[in-house]
Amino acid sequence: MRSSLVLGLGLLLATHVAAKAELVVGAVIPLSGASATQGEDQRRGMEIALEEINAAGGVLGKPVKLIVEDSGGRVPSALDAAKKLVTVDSVSAVIGEYSSGITIPIGQYLVQSGKIHLNIGSSSNRIRDLGATSFSVLGLEAVSSKFAAKDVVAQGWKKIVIVGPNNAYGQGMASGVKEELEKLGATVMSTLLYTEGQTTYRRELQQAAQMKPDAFVYSAYGKDAALMNREAFELGINKTPWYAIYLSMCTADSQRETVVGQYGMDLNFVGPNGKAYEEAYRKKYGMSFKTSFSGYGYDALKLLAAAAGKAGSAEPAKLREALIELGKGYEGATGTITFDAGRQRSEQPYLTLKMGQNGYEPR
Amino acid sequence: MSQLVFDLVLRTGDVALVAVALSAAYSLVRFPNIATVYYATIGPFLTYVLARVGLAFWLAAALATVAVGVLAVVLNATVFDRLLRSGSAIAMIGSLAVGMLVTAVLLVTAGPDSMRFAFALSPPQDLLGARVTALQLWSMGLSSAALLGFALILFFTDIGRCMRATAANADLARATGIDAHGVIRVITFASGVLAALGGICLSLKGELNILMGPDLILPVFAAAILGGLGNPLGAILGAAVIALTEVIAASTNFGPLLGQAFLFLPVNYIGATSFAILVLALLFRPYGLFVNEVRRV
Numbered sequence: 201m202r203s204s205l206v207l208g209l210g211l212l213l214a215t216h217v218a219a220k221a222e223l224v225v226g227a228v229i230p231l232s233g234a235s236a237t238q239g240e241d242q243r244r245g246m247e248i249a250l251e252e253i254n255a256a257g258g259v260l261g262k263p264v265k266l267i268v269e270d271s272g273g274r275v276p277s278a279l280d281a282a283k284k285l286v287t288v289d290s291v292s293a294v295i296g297e298y299s300s301g302i303t304i305p306i307g308q309y310l311v312q313s314g315k316i317h318l319n320i321g322s323s324s325n326r327i328r329d330l331g332a333t334s335f336s337v338l339g340l341e342a343v344s345s346k347f348a349a350k351d352v353v354a355q356g357w358k359k360i361v362i363v364g365p366n367n368a369y370g371q372g373m374a375s376g377v378k379e380e381l382e383k384l385g386a387t388v389m390s391t392l393l394y395t396e397g398q399t400t401y402r403r404e405l406q407q408a409a410q411m412k413p414d415a416f417v418y419s420a421y422g423k424d425a426a427l428m429n430r431e432a433f434e435l436g437i438n439k440t441p442w443y444a445i446y447l448s449m450c451t452a453d454s455q456r457e458t459v460v461g462q463y464g465m466d467l468n469f470v471g472p473n474g475k476a477y478e479e480a481y482r483k484k485y486g487m488s489f490k491t492s493f494s495g496y497g498y499d500a501l502k503l504l505a506a507a508a509g510k511a512g513s514a515e516p517a518k519l520r521e522a523l524i525e526l527g528k529g530y531e532g533a534t535g536t537i538t539f540d541a542g543r544q545r546s547e548q549p550y551l552t553l554k555m556g557q558n559g560y561e562p563r
Numbered sequence: 564m565s566q567l568v569f570d571l572v573l574r575t576g577d578v579a580l581v582a583v584a585l586s587a588a589y590s591l592v593r594f595p596n597i598a599t600v601y602y603a604t605i606g607p608f609l610t611y612v613l614a615r616v617g618l619a620f621w622l623a624a625a626l627a628t629v630a631v632g633v634l635a636v637v638l639n640a641t642v643f644d645r646l647l648r649s650g651s652a653i654a655m656i657g658s659l660a661v662g663m664l665v666t667a668v669l670l671v672t673a674g675p676d677s678m679r680f681a682f683a684l685s686p687p688q689d690l691l692g693a694r695v696t697a698l699q700l701w702s703m704g705l706s707s708a709a710l711l712g713f714a715l716i717l718f719f720t721d722i723g724r725c726m727r728a729t730a731a732n733a734d735l736a737r738a739t740g741i742d743a744h745g746v747i748r749v750i751t752f753a754s755g756v757l758a759a760l761g762g763i764c765l766s767l768k769g770e771l772n773i774l775m776g777p778d779l780i781l782p783v784f785a786a787a788i789l790g791g792l793g794n795p796l797g798a799i800l801g802a803a804v805i806a807l808t809e810v811i812a813a814s815t816n817f818g819p820l821l822g823q824a825f826l827f828l829p830v831n832y833i834g835a836t837s838f839a840i841l842v843l844a845l846l847f848r849p850y851g852l853f854v855n856e857v858r859r860v
Contacts, residue, residue, distance in 0.1 A: 233676060272675070390825050399677055400769030403813045406566070407827040410816060423677065427770060434687050434696045455684055 223258075223514045224265045225504055226285030227497075228296035228306055229321075233273025234396060234423040235298050237452045241490045242298065242320060243268055245497030248480050253501070259508045266501065271297050273421075275305055282306040286313050292514045293318060295500045298493070299421065300324030300369035307334050316516050316523070318504065320496040324372040328542050333520055335527070337500050337537055338467060339548025341376050347550045348445050348465050349380030352417055355463065357441065359387050361408050363418035363428075366393035373419050373445060381417075389413055394428075396421065401428045402435065409437045415463075419445035426453040433458040447553050447560065448491040459555050463563070468549035469495040471535030478533075499532035506530070565692035571803075571810045573699060573768070576706035579802035580761030581779055582786035583710060583795045588754035590730040590793040591747050592639065594651035594658070599758045600783055601662035604776035606631050606759025607766040608669060611678055620680065628759040635755025636748050662776065669773040677770040702764040709760050713753065714796060726750055730793065781834055782809070785841035791851025800852070808836045 227246060230239035246266060254263040267289050269281035278297055285291045286309075293316035297303045303322035310317040311331035319327055319336040323344055327336055352360065362377055364370030370393050378388045389411045394404050405428065408416065416437075420428055429451070432438045438458065444450035447464025469492040470478055477498055482488055489495075507522035508514050527539030540546040552563045585599045606627050613623035638661060646654040687694040717723040729736040729746045737743050762775060786805045790797025812833050818826035844851075 232674065236676075274675075390827075393829075395831050397675075397677060397772070398769075399766070399772055399775060402570075402769070403830045403833065406570075406814060407830070410814070410827075411825050427677070427679075430684065431769075433684070434694065436687050436694050457684055 221260045221514065222262045222265065223260060223505065223508045224267065224289060224291045225501060226282070226289060226291040226294040227266065227268045228271050228278050228281045228285070228294060229268065230273040230298050231270035233271075234421045235273055237422045238298050238321065238449060238491045238493050239271075241494040242497040244481065244485060245494035246295065246501045248477065248484060249498045249501035252480075253505045259505045260512070260514065264505055267291065271302055273299065273302070275302050278302045278306050279309060282309050286310070286315055292316060292516050292519060293504050295320055295497065298322065299367065300327065300372065301367035303327060304330065304368055310334070314516055316504070316519050318500045320500045321493050322369065324368045325376070326368060326372065328544055333516060334543065335523055335539065336544040337503065337532070338496050338534070339545050341372055343548050344445065344465070344550065345373065345376035345380045348417070348443070349377055349384055351465055351552055352381065352415065352443050353384045353386050355415070355441070355443075357386065357414035359389055359414045361389050361411050361413040361416050362391045363404070363408060363416055363420070364393055365396050365420060365424065367396065370419065377417060377445070394424075396424055398424075400431065402431050405432050405435055405437050409435065409440075413440065415441040415443055417443045417445065418450065420450055422449065422453040425450045426455070429454040429458040446492070447555065449493075451555060452491050456557070460557055462555040464553050464555070466551050466553055467492045467534070468551045469493070469534055471533060471549070473531050474533035474535075495532075495534040499534050499537060502532065503530060503537065566694065567810055567814060569690070569693040569695060571806050573703060574806035574809060575799075575803045576703055577761060577765045578779070578782045578786050578805055579799045580706050580709060580764065581758050581783045582790065582798035582802050583713065584754040584757035584761065585783055586787045586790060586792055586798040587713070587750055587757070587795040589787070590795065591726065591750050592643065592647065594643070594647055594654040595784070595787075595792060596643065596658045597655060597780065598638065598658040598661045598665070599754060600779040601665040601776040602631050602635060602755050602758035603762030603765070603779055604669065604773060605634070605665060606762040607771040607775070608673060610763055611680065611771060614680060624763050627763070628756045631759035632752040632755035636751050639747070639751045666773050666777065673773065675773065677772040679770040680767065698767050702767040705760065706764045709757060710799060713757060716753075717795065722746070722749055778834070781841065782837040785837040785844065788841060789844050789848070789852055791853055794851060794853065797851055797853050805837050805840060808840060809833055812836045
């Protein structure tokens, strides 16, 4: 009786240890909704990373497990997904989401649950305040606003109307860009925050057009942006220059004709070490990168695997220390990833682009 | 300026079709049927599905409108007619419940995302200074034709005379041999068709999603009540008033009043203008702008 009990206990302990040793990572990304195109690209990046990691024998002697959940682009379903990953799948870390308005609540939940959170697509400055176990592998908006404002002013545009979604990302983007533009001597005539998911944006566009700015500076999620670009084209408002913050996010779903000639900036998604990744993506999906966001998914998972290997454990607390250590200069596909004291990527290279007939053209 | 007039006409067309549908049904079936605005959601969704299957858009739209008309008749016979025996308030709440059910079914089957018809991009044309696309013109033509057709039926055909007679005095109409039930079926069918067409016209210009119907409740009810519930053609004028206030509210620059260069009403609050009109109408003209002697509500 006693021996069987001890044996049972031993078995239980053994399976427990084994379960802990395996690295299980969750991802909450928008596979449906307005940003589905970007979400799918994030997933592709993670999938390639997963294949590479497991082809090389995995981590901690076991293959890494990745569980991807669809956020639907909505906060409630994203939170449900994050809760499921933590309570049912017992993940060590969760990667996601895309939109800041969703990344912030799931990040808060994950930090409270003591899990690692890796932001791979959101740039609101409020992400910095999520807490001790949250990391960003892409530069936040403080970095991007400055870059975009300088680029806009360099085009000679002085009177600007800013357009963005009425959520954490849009509000932060609009106020950040406004501040930086005004520092450089440009005038922001108005800031127009639109409600996401509408069936038409004609009225917003007509209001914006009445101000007759030198240029519109905008940032909008995939399908909302597509409708807005189409209606701007139909109203002839696209004759005024449009400058997109994250050009690939704003134009990936749009009909080419409606966005040709747009200026923009975007994340530099291929660093010096990214060629092999670019090649792997092209080989697997038969096309070049659909958006600029896949590389961040790839880097995030690779970084987590490296951290688990370094820590020799999948425990969130140990992963955190390893991530901070690795983040002193990790060579990722998207360039060198260096975390500042707040665990946010401190240096983020950007690209200046223009939309041509055949796609993005460097300026 | 001409752009404003054009937008006004476009918006009037969208609201008018559904408001006329609501008002026409009310003239015979005495309760404000909230499900009418949800018919305006089902119409474009059915069209979308049929067009995806491979039908030509116009055929798909025709089939969808007829299907919604039949649905309206069936719902009226099976649900609303029974509820109406307990009172018009009960029937109205019942119609709201049916509407919510429609939204829930669409949410599960079609999902929350916006969709759009696969028309080629049409470059804008200059029409007397306004920028107009072919689809907008089609939508405008479609709604005008539907409204005109309905008016012709109402005033120049036997069935139209029967409708008006039954609406004015059902007992008397029955005594003269008019088949009241038949007339009710016809007008319910027509109301379903008009509402579905309204939704299709609306989605032709932008996109369609499951919130189209609920978004129409306020403007449509405000327009129908302004025109006098039960007075279908009054609803067209009601819709024009609503569209006018919406267009003015959306395009007026309030900045100079407050010492700023530009200040526009956020587009989300523009729906509040129809709410304001609805409240004003209920307070001061509850029987509509055009009625003094006959109580219609």
